[in-house]
Amino acid sequence: MGRKIHPLGFRLGVSQKHHSYWFANKKDYPNLLEEDRKIRTLVEKYIKKHRKNVTNYGGIGQIAIRRKTDLLQIIINTGFPNLLIEEQNLGINQMKNDLGKILGMERQNLQVILTGVTQPHGEPKILVENVVSQLQSRVPFRRIMKKTIELVGKKTGGGIKIQIAGRLNCSEMARVEWAREGRVPLQTIKANLSYCYHPAQTTRGVLGIKIWVFNAA
Numbered sequence: 001m002g003r004k005i006h007p008l009g010f011r012l013g014v015s016q017k018h019h020s021y022w023f024a025n026k027k028d029y030p031n032l033l034e035e036d037r038k039i040r041t042l043v044e045k046y047i048k049k050h051r052k053n054v055t056n057y058g059g060i061g062q063i064a065i066r067r068k069t070d071l072l073q074i075i076i077n078t079g080f081p082n083l084l085i086e087e088q089n090l091g092i093n094q095m096k097n098d099l100g101k102i103l104g105m106e107r108q109n110l111q112v113i114l115t116g117v118t119q120p121h122g123e124p125k126i127l128v129e130n131v132v133s134q135l136q137s138r139v140p141f142r143r144i145m146k147k148t149i150e151l152v153g154k155k156t157g158g159g160i161k162i163q164i165a166g167r168l169n170c171s172e173m174a175r176v177e178w179a180r181e182g183r184v185p186l187q188t189i190k191a192n193l194s195y196c197y198h199p200a201q202t203t204r205g206v207l208g209i210k211i212w213v214f215n216a217a
Contacts, residue, residue: 007186007195007212015192022067036065039099043076046095059126061117072105075113079120121151124196124211131162131209132200141168141207145179148211152181158192158214159183166207184214192216 008016024032040063047060059079066073092112100110120126127148134144145162152160159182167174185191192215200207 007193011189011191011193014189019062020065020067022065032067035103038102039063039065039074042099042102043074043095046098047076047078059120059123059129061120061123061126070109071111072103072109073111073113074099075115077115077117077123079117079123079126122194122213122215124194124213125198127151127162127213128196128198128209128211131164131211132198135164135200135207135209136202138203141177145177149179149181152213158216160214161212163210164207165210167205168207170204182214183216184212186212 012018020036022032043063044060061077061079064073064075064077066075092114096107096110096112099105099112100107103110117123117126130151131144131148135141141164145164148162149160159180161178161180161184163176163178165174165176168177185193194213194215195211197208197210200209
């Protein structure tokens with residue numbers, strides 16, 4: 001069997017950056033790492049729950065966390081930030097209050113920044129959320145892969161590869177199906193490659209979705 005490595009960890013420091021920026025002592029590192037996971041989970045659930053348009057939801061591209069001496073910054077990169085609810089009581093302010101209660105922090109020590117992604121359909125995490133929602137709606141997987149490739153098209157100047165594994169079309173045996181368009185250099189460290197994996201819980205079982213996007217621009 002071949003030796004596998006995470007595509008993003010393989011390129012850290014060359015073409016990929018860390019999603020969390022902070023320094024901690026050895027004894028505090030596990031607690032802060034678990035806290036980052038809770039923050040990302042809560043933000044994703046909150047934004048999915050409080051969105052204006054369910055059918056045209058941009059999705060979350062990346063959640064960056066920066067820790068300073070007395071300030072915690074949460075930078076949310078989303079496909080279409082204007083589709084999110086931003087009223088005083090139900091928007092970002094309410095999410096800050098909920099995060100402050102869970103983390104035990106004061107409001108002034110917590111900062112939430114909402115930014116837009118230039119090319120939403122070039123982000124694998126946004127694409128995989130779209131694929132999961134369609135699979136859960138029982139859309140044929142081949143049609144989903146074709147539509148996903150059409151969404152990316154030639155906007156990135158590179159290519160895209162999508163892979164779906166599991167009991168496809170209610171078959172008794174699990175199998176892997178994939179499709180690719182353009183160049184996707186998986187073994188080139190300098191290649192600007194983005195990757196995301198997400199499981200989809202369907203009535204047929206659990207399906208695993210992997211998406212690679214190569215941006216040559």
